[in-house]
Amino acid sequence: MTTTRPTGSVRADEAAVLADLAAMIEQILGEYGLDGTEITMDTRFGRDLELESIDLVTLAGLLEERYGRLVNFAEFVASMELEEIIELSAGRLVEHVCLCLKAAGRV
Known part of the structure; x- marks a missing residue:
């Protein structure tokens, strides 16, 4: 089994993760x-960015490419109710990524 590792320098602070996430969405x-839409912690994937489910699958792949298997997007959303997924914000995902990175000692 191959373990993917984070690419490049990885920082677990919210500003850095939000910048990474904005680049992935772009x-x-x-x-x-x-x-012209600015990605903030309050930006909603569905309502504000109109991302579709296939876009979230692509985002999951980009997150794994960037952070390795430290961040499992599928596992993250699997614990949510449908309404929570629909209302998912960039901030909630950023917080999840930061928690995963910190738990793995990537501060």
């Missing part, structure tokens, strides 16, 4: 881009 949206 990559997912491609030519449509963020259209």
